[in-house]
Amino acid sequence: MSEASLVKAQLVLPVADMSVAREWYALALGFETMYLHHDPAEDPAGNYAILRRDGAEVHLLLDEHQTSHPWTTPGTGYLFLIVKGVDAVYAQVQANGVAVTTAIARQDWGARAFQLTDPSGNLILVAEDLSG
Numbered sequence: 001m002s003e004a005s006l007v008k009a010q011l012v013l014p015v016a017d018m019s020v021a022r023e024w025y026a027l028a029l030g031f032e033t034m035y036l037h038h039d040p041a042e043d044p045a046g047n048y049a050i051l052r053r054d055g056a057e058v059h060l061l062l063d064e065h066q067t068s069h070p071w072t073t074p075g076t077g078y079l080f081l082i083v084k085g086v087d088a089v090y091a092q093v094q095a096n097g098v099a100v101t102t103a104i105a106r107q108d109w110g111a112r113a114f115q116l117t118d119p120s121g122n123l124i125l126v127a128e129d130l131s132g
Contacts, residue, residue: 012059013077015120019045021060024119028098029053056081075121086112086128
């Protein structure tokens with residue numbers, strides 16, 4: 001008998017506008033939309049998307065104001081992206097004209113990192129571990 005194991009944890013970020021969010025994540029960080037759930041009549045821009053770049057995957061959920069769960073409110077999410085080559089990612093973000101919330105710098109906890117804020121107000125920390 002095999003033992004149970006956790007395979008993956010998935011982050012879901014609430015967004016105010018699915019089209020704007022998908023375009024921003026593509027421009028800012030190079031994410032591609034792998035899946036878009038939509039209803040042509042009710043939500044043609046989609047209400048749930050799966051974005052991917054390399055080994056990172058982010059899910060976006062449109063705030064449709066139909067739930068009492070506060071986590072679906074845009075601007076309440078926090079994405080921590082661990083990368084290799086943080087300086088190259090930072091250069092890509094700047095070259096694409098994306099606003100940086102906190103400039104790239106070495107952190108006390110052993111990483112080099114910068115911060116962005118997506119159009120819905122969710123915070124994104126992009127960091128490279130320098131300890132090993």
